[in-house]
Amino acid sequence: MLLFIAKRLLWMVPSLVVVSFLAFVLIQLPPGDYVTSYIATLAASNEVVDQNTAADLRARFGLDQPMIVQYFKWITGIVLRGDFGISFEWQQPVGDLIWERMALTLVLTFSTLLATWGIALPIGIFSAVKKYSIGDYIVTFLSFLGLAVPSFLLALVLMYIAAVEYGQEVGGLFSEQYLTAPWSIAKMIDLAKHLWIPVIILAVSGTASLIRVMRANMLDELHKPYVTTARAKGLSEFHLLLKYPVRLALNPFISTISWLLPNLVSGSIIVAIVLSLQTAGPLLLQSLMSQDMYLAGAFVLLICTLTLVGSLISDILLALVDPRIRLE
Amino acid sequence: MNVTDLASHLEQRAAPSQPILEVRDLVTHFPVRNGVVKAVDGVSFTLHRGKTLCIVGESGSGKSVTARSILQIVDAPGRIVSGSIMLNRLDGSSVDLAGLNPRGREIRAVRGREIAMIFQEPMSSLSPVHTVGDQIMEVLRLHLKMSRKDARARCVELLTQVEIPKPDAAVDRYTFEFSGGMRQRVMIAMSLACNPSLLIADEPTTALDVTTQAEILDLIKRLQQQHGMAVMFITHDMGVVAEIADEVLVMHYGKIKESGPVDTIFHAPKDDYTRMLIGSVLKLEQKAEIRLRRPPIPEDALPVLQVRNLQMHFGSLKAPLKAVDDVSLDLKPGETLGIVGESGSGKTTMGRCLLRVYEPQGGVIDYRRTDGSVVDLLKADAQTLKACRREIRMIFQDPVGSLNPRMTVAQIVGEPLLVNGIAKGKELDDRVADLLSQVGLEPSWRERYPHAFSGGQRQRIGIARAISLNPRIIVADEATSALDVSVRSHVLDLMMNLQDRLGLSYVFISHDIGVIRYMCDRVAVMYRGTVVETGTAEQVCDAPRHAYTQALLSAIPRPDPRARSIHNRHRYTAA
Numbered sequence: 011m012l013l014f015i016a017k018r019l020l021w022m023v024p025s026l027v028v029v030s031f032l033a034f035v036l037i038q039l040p041p042g043d044y045v046t047s048y049i050a051t052l053a054a055s056n057e058v059v060d061q062n063t064a065a066d067l068r069a070r071f072g073l074d075q076p077m078i079v080q081y082f083k084w085i086t087g088i089v090l091r092g093d094f095g096i097s098f099e100w101q102q103p104v105g106d107l108i109w110e111r112m113a114l115t116l117v118l119t120f121s122t123l124l125a126t127w128g129i130a131l132p133i134g135i136f137s138a139v140k141k142y143s144i145g146d147y148i149v150t151f152l153s154f155l156g157l158a159v160p161s162f163l164l165a166l167v168l169m170y171i172a173a174v175e176y177g178q179e180v181g182g183l184f185s186e187q188y189l190t191a192p193w194s195i196a197k198m199i200d201l202a203k204h205l206w207i208p209v210i211i212l213a214v215s216g217t218a219s220l221i222r223v224m225r226a227n228m229l230d231e232l233h234k235p236y237v238t239t240a241r242a243k244g245l246s247e248f249h250l251l252l253k254y255p256v257r258l259a260l261n262p263f264i265s266t267i268s269w270l271l272p273n274l275v276s277g278s279i280i281v282a283i284v285l286s287l288q289t290a291g292p293l294l295l296q297s298l299m300s301q302d303m304y305l306a307g308a309f310v311l312l313i314c315t316l317t318l319v320g321s322l323i324s325d326i327l328l329a330l331v332d333p334r335i336r337l338e
Numbered sequence: 339m340n341v342t343d344l345a346s347h348l349e350q351r352a353a354p355s356q357p358i359l360e361v362r363d364l365v366t367h368f369p370v371r372n373g374v375v376k377a378v379d380g381v382s383f384t385l386h387r388g389k390t391l392c393i394v395g396e397s398g399s400g401k402s403v404t405a406r407s408i409l410q411i412v413d414a415p416g417r418i419v420s421g422s423i424m425l426n427r428l429d430g431s432s433v434d435l436a437g438l439n440p441r442g443r444e445i446r447a448v449r450g451r452e453i454a455m456i457f458q459e460p461m462s463s464l465s466p467v468h469t470v471g472d473q474i475m476e477v478l479r480l481h482l483k484m485s486r487k488d489a490r491a492r493c494v495e496l497l498t499q500v501e502i503p504k505p506d507a508a509v510d511r512y513t514f515e516f517s518g519g520m521r522q523r524v525m526i527a528m529s530l531a532c533n534p535s536l537l538i539a540d541e542p543t544t545a546l547d548v549t550t551q552a553e554i555l556d557l558i559k560r561l562q563q564q565h566g567m568a569v570m571f572i573t574h575d576m577g578v579v580a581e582i583a584d585e586v587l588v589m590h591y592g593k594i595k596e597s598g599p600v601d602t603i604f605h606a607p608k609d610d611y612t613r614m615l616i617g618s619v620l621k622l623e624q625k626a627e628i629r630l631r632r633p634p635i636p637e638d639a640l641p642v643l644q645v646r647n648l649q650m651h652f653g654s655l656k657a658p659l660k661a662v663d664d665v666s667l668d669l670k671p672g673e674t675l676g677i678v679g680e681s682g683s684g685k686t687t688m689g690r691c692l693l694r695v696y697e698p699q700g701g702v703i704d705y706r707r708t709d710g711s712v713v714d715l716l717k718a719d720a721q722t723l724k725a726c727r728r729e730i731r732m733i734f735q736d737p738v739g740s741l742n743p744r745m746t747v748a749q750i751v752g753e754p755l756l757v758n759g760i761a762k763g764k765e766l767d768d769r770v771a772d773l774l775s776q777v778g779l780e781p782s783w784r785e786r787y788p789h790a791f792s793g794g795q796r797q798r799i800g801i802a803r804a805i806s807l808n809p810r811i812i813v814a815d816e817a818t819s820a821l822d823v824s825v826r827s828h829v830l831d832l833m834m835n836l837q838d839r840l841g842l843s844y845v846f847i848s849h850d851i852g853v854i855r856y857m858c859d860r861v862a863v864m865y866r867g868t869v870v871e872t873g874t875a876e877q878v879c880d881a882p883r884h885a886y887t888q889a890l891l892s893a894i895p896r897p898d899p900r901a902r903s904i905h906n907r908h909r910y911t912a913a
Binding site: 233234235236238239240241242243244245246247253254257258261331332333334 | 406409411413441446447448449450451454455457458459462463464465466467468469476477480481512514525528
């Protein structure tokens, strides 16, 4: 097992090198660079920048050097000093920008995850066990509804209700006075007050699909002979459901962890923008649009690393819970 | 329970041979879209302590549902409609199991404690992610409220009783680490955990090899004597019935056709269906008539297929699994060569090597083509191999799994013709119709999908597909194993008819000696990848020379209760 983990970790190194290089190339592929889009922004407000200033800017940012040199500088900075470079747009170190956002994203994602699994798994089990009952039809209808409604639309509706009916200020994760305040108990409470809207919105679509998956998994397991065996032993229906089919039906969920982690960064961008949440998604989008390449590069690298780590974690967990995988 | 009932119960207690279970007019229905399926339709029988009742019937006879009805574990949407199932306890109390709530506490207290059940497929009937010990201790803790420690000790004791090696370690192992026979022993240990007074065994040996089957039957017998249990044994194998039954119940389409002592059923059956069932079993005890009449194949005929020193290894180079190890065989034109062996003997792998489905590591497979030239299939180039494969076809075991459910029969049977560019359009359609009538199917059925056919008919479809390219050799891998016994001989007769008409040679792979004896001219016995004995079917089946063949044959239960023999079987372990 340890050997397996070590092997997997070693393999991650070349994958990351390749991925980081590709990420860098990809970001540079669109014509122009940060300076071009900066000039375009200025031009939009009727400011004209001459060629010399542009060249100066390029030289200052190191954009005049060949791409391979830029990549090399960037990657050595990360590996040797943990320095992800400076964001052109924000004029701040990329590291600071990302970590601040990541903490909030983490809180949001995990709350959503808990809400989703907490709602979806029991409902999925219920609707599988009571297949084709009234309850199953209602749940199925609701979950299809949840799947079909775009989450940004739901966001707008919820914001409207919260603002008009309850007079609560909406959008963002903090009230204005806490936005820049240091962390305190009051700020935490404030966060919790704001968190429920995005959590509900994100959980609705997630729950809907998860119910369907859990229902299908359970239906596969419910008629397996070992369930009959358990019944013939005299176990109560509830007990045997939880011990046997549910346990096996949960296994496929463990593999979903591998794409859950990268979703931390890139998921739910639209909802985050609509609700103006200070999470990683909108920042990533902005950095890509303005060709803020160190910031975007750092994000892409982060997503890839999380994907690799996520799949490693899910493989290890799978091996832990399923002896068939562990012992082969 | 009113006073008269109570009185009559007390009376019954006084009777010495009070049955442990009395089933009266049991009716179990499965509601389906267009009506109900009467899976069990008015079945009555009694079970006595220390006795074995065999319920025998073909697929769809309702024997399994009868067993499950007793514990009220019939799969949804099936339910007991009427009838009573009286369980009489030793302390004189009785309970009607049919009247209990299937999810209630009372029936749950009976399940696993007073009536235990074992199932057919020991792999899927045990959870793959829980240890053996966990699954056995669960019963003990549930019914006997044992502490974890006591339960574990009892569990080890039970595993010892069912002869699992190293029971201390086995407790913490998972089911997939055991062989099929060992898993069934675990199942039995689990069912015996609370010393039940009735053991229901639903085809417990069907998925096992004959030698393993003999051991499991022995074990059940021994435990039955030790514990004085009643055993209700469900099977489709008349040989097993003859070997173990005291009483027999013959079921067909949910109804009892005949019941009585085992000797009467076998030697003086009254019902036509019973007679037909026993007749088709006895038919497979001897060579087919059509083969007895046929002139012998000339000794000096040149073999159409000559296998020499075939080697097929799987796994790593360091510790290879020798699935086929130095096998040499000859197949003469018009001959049926039987390959017999238990699971893991390499017979299927060998059959697949003949078509080069696998790439064998060594050896020669010389195939003599119609023009007399000889091709080594293992060295043949792609084009020659393709041409040869048209002449060597396969029939598979599972008539359900080997037919694509989304293709019509016409598409399935016509596919080889289409793929090889032999026929299309109207011509293809005519060929398909002709092929179907050759295998005894109505040509007008060809637009139907496989699910519309019974098991035997599906296997006929598989045969029609195999002969569509006018092959010279057919490799039939357990072609009749999944079929009911009454259908089995029909399919075998069909195959022999086709053989005579089309001049086919068969490589007939089977674990069933009856089928081999009925159909084959010569037999090769495989054991752990090697051929231990080759000879004519009569010689191998009646006077085997190799110790393994003797052990194998002696473990097969004979369909005659007067000649019970498997407890005197030979045992064989390779050096």
